[in-house]
Amino acid sequence: xxxxxxxxLLIVGGSxxxxxxMQVLSKFVELCGGPDSAIVVLTAATSVPDKIWxxxxxxxxxxxxxxxxxIHIGNRREADDADAVAQILRADGIFISGGEQQRLLASIGxxxxxxxxxxxxxxxxxxxxxxxxxxxxxxxxxMAYGTKDMLPNKNSAQLDVGLGFLQHVVIxxxxxERHRLARLLSAVAQDPDVIGLGIDEDTAVxxxxxxxxxxxxxxxxxxxxxRRMTSNFDEANPHQQLELIDVRLHLLPAGSHYxxxxxxxxxxxxxxVLALVTEI
Amino acid sequence: xxxxxxxxLLIVGGSxxxxxxMQVLSKFVELCGGPDSAIVVLTAATSVPDKIWxxxxxxxxxxxxxxxxxIHIGNRREADDADAVAQILRADGIFISGGEQQRLLASIGxxxxxxxxxxxxxxxxxxxxxxxxxxxxxxxxxMAYGTKDMLPNKNSAQLDVGLGFLQHVVIxxxxxERHRLARLLSAVAQDPDVIGLGIDEDTAVxxxxxxxxxxxxxxxxxxxxxRRMTSNFDEANPHQQLELIDVRLHLLPAGSHYxxxxxxxxxxxxxxVLALVTEI
Numbered sequence: 411x412x413x414x415x416x417x418x419l420l421i422v423g424g425s426x427x428x429x430x431x432m433q434v435l436s437k438f439v440e441l442c443g444g445p446d447s448a449i450v451v452l453t454a455a456t457s458v459p460d461k462i463w464x465x466x467x468x469x470x471x472x473x474x475x476x477x478x479x480x481i482h483i484g485n486r487r488e489a490d491d492a493d494a495v496a497q498i499l500r501a502d503g504i505f506i507s508g509g510e511q512q513r514l515l516a517s518i519g520x521x522x523x524x525x526x527x528x529x530x531x532x533x534x535x536x537x538x539x540x541x542x543x544x545x546x547x548x549x550x551x552x553m554a555y556g557t558k559d560m561l562p563n564k565n566s567a568q569l570d571v572g573l574g575f576l577q578h579v580v581i582x583x584x585x586x587e588r589h590r591l592a593r594l595l596s597a598v599a600q601d602p603d604v605i606g607l608g609i610d611e612d613t614a615v616x617x618x619x620x621x622x623x624x625x626x627x628x629x630x631x632x633x634x635x636x637r638r639m640t641s642n643f644d645e646a647n648p649h650q651q652l653e654l655i656d657v658r659l660h661l662l663p664a665g666s667h668y669x670x671x672x673x674x675x676x677x678x679x680x681x682x683v684l685a686l687v688t689e690i
Numbered sequence: 691x692x693x694x695x696x697x698x699l700l701i702v703g704g705s706x707x708x709x710x711x712m713q714v715l716s717k718f719v720e721l722c723g724g725p726d727s728a729i730v731v732l733t734a735a736t737s738v739p740d741k742i743w744x745x746x747x748x749x750x751x752x753x754x755x756x757x758x759x760x761i762h763i764g765n766r767r768e769a770d771d772a773d774a775v776a777q778i779l780r781a782d783g784i785f786i787s788g789g790e791q792q793r794l795l796a797s798i799g800x801x802x803x804x805x806x807x808x809x810x811x812x813x814x815x816x817x818x819x820x821x822x823x824x825x826x827x828x829x830x831x832x833m834a835y836g837t838k839d840m841l842p843n844k845n846s847a848q849l850d851v852g853l854g855f856l857q858h859v860v861i862x863x864x865x866x867e868r869h870r871l872a873r874l875l876s877a878v879a880q881d882p883d884v885i886g887l888g889i890d891e892d893t894a895v896x897x898x899x900x901x902x903x904x905x906x907x908x909x910x911x912x913x914x915x916x917r918r919m920t921s922n923f924d925e926a927n928p929h930q931q932l933e934l935i936d937v938r939l940h941l942l943p944a945g946s947h948y949x950x951x952x953x954x955x956x957x958x959x960x961x962x963v964l965a966l967v968t969e970i
């Protein structure tokens with residue numbers, strides 16, 4: 411049965427601690443099966459893969475993980491490489507580093523590595539982690555680019571297609587630290603059926619099993635549900651400020667955890683959202 | 691009948707333009723009755739009243755208002771001064787400057803000047819304007835103090851009693867510029883029956899007649915409705931991060947205007963909020 415049970419997702423808002431306390435990376439190791447598990451770090455999002463790998467190499471070593479390796483992919487040919495595919499199929503956990511989400515998708519989107527990550531996740535129950543750009547890329551809807559606008563306008567967020575481990579969310583990272591509410595509101599206004607998840611630094615959303623969500627680390631996750639929203643998005647000019655009415659906001663700090671499959675402990679407005687967010 | 695019709699409120703998020711375009715101050719002059727109206731500026735919130743008056747003296751002069759004067763009140767004795775009372779009773783508009791809202795309330799709260807402002811507003815239809823600290827003080831619920839916390843905790847906002855021109859709102863100013871969502875969420879969590887109004891700089895919320903709301907200037911107003919919210923406020927420790935579920939957020943940029951008394955053009959979730967917000 412293990413082979414038919416999807417793994418866990420650990421979606422990190424960037425800047426997670428890489429030594430010392432490491433609540434977020436510890437959780438990743440735990441979800442992979444502990445220090446004896448095989449962990450690979452995918453550096454395809456970054457232009458400085460060796461530097462990034464050195465950081466995670468040291469962090470996972472500190473966490474007692476000896477079976478750890480990097481997969482460096484710089485182009486689409488490397489994304490179909492048989493060795494990379496074999497490494498992913500053997501891994502208990504795949505951690506996607508930060509960098510730029512568009513660089514990541516440009517190299518691995520639709521490749522054998524991408525396909526194999528899905529097999530590892532769905533058939534073998536491997537844990538998929540992603541931080542910063544690697545977090546943005548986790549869902550099918552990906553914020554490819556966002557502005558620093560203080561208020562949302564029609565062009566504050568540009569969506570594209572991500573890796574597809576989640577179906578109904580759009581993720582933003584470094585959320586409270588970089589004041590990204592405006593761009594996530596703009597993304598949700600653009601596609602109101604998609605739930606916005608804004609994840610803070612050193613904070614992870616863990617999803618395992620449908621209906622199971624936990625927040626780990628030191629910040630919070632902001633959930634924006636625009637499904638009942640009224641907005642002027644369709645008629646607005648490109649840089650016109652958006653009017654948004656009836657966005658449902660949920661703020662879950664680290665320590666929040668819900669399992670809507672097992673209990674009915676979540677308020678209805680959240681239960682309803684979590685059913686969508688956790689559809690893996 | 692004019693004598694029994696309440697005036698308009700113009701609630702400014704601070705840093706409104708004081709020369710040139712002056713959308714916000716122009717609107718104030720218009721609501722007072724135009725350049726021929728009598729306007730007084732109440733400087734009781736600031737420790738530098740002469741400096742603040744010089745700024746508004748020049749601004750209102752540029753707007754063609756010749757009948758303009760300052761009312762400087764530095765203590766409670768001055769707040770019962772007969773000349774100040776007479777000035778307020780003759781004014782078409784009373785503009786409350788920025789500074790510190792606690793200083794303002796400490797000197798005029800419950801005084802003859804305060805009482806006379808209510809008479810001028812309710813019986814004579816005078817316009818009441820307030821910017822920054824003067825905006826925070828407009829409502830009965832006043833954010834006396836707020837922290838710069840990135841995420842809301844139990845102590846991010848401290849409420850006190852304001853001037854009472856509005857009944858069901860708590861106002862914050864410099865809202866988007868100073869990233870004050872967290873402290874306004876904390877205020878709403880503390881008193882979920884009170885609607886949070888976060889007003890940006892150079893932006894005003896105009897309320898005239900029940901159900902009539904307009905946003906003027908260059909920013910937006912963020913409305914937080916926590917009446918259906920579930921939170922951990924009551925059981926949280928003093929500095930514990932708050933979990934907030936089902937806050938309804940409405941973002942109205944400058945140019946938005948609603949008159950729920952006349953038409954049913956507002957979406958239900960907003961109409962419902964505006965009925966409370968505009969109860970004057």
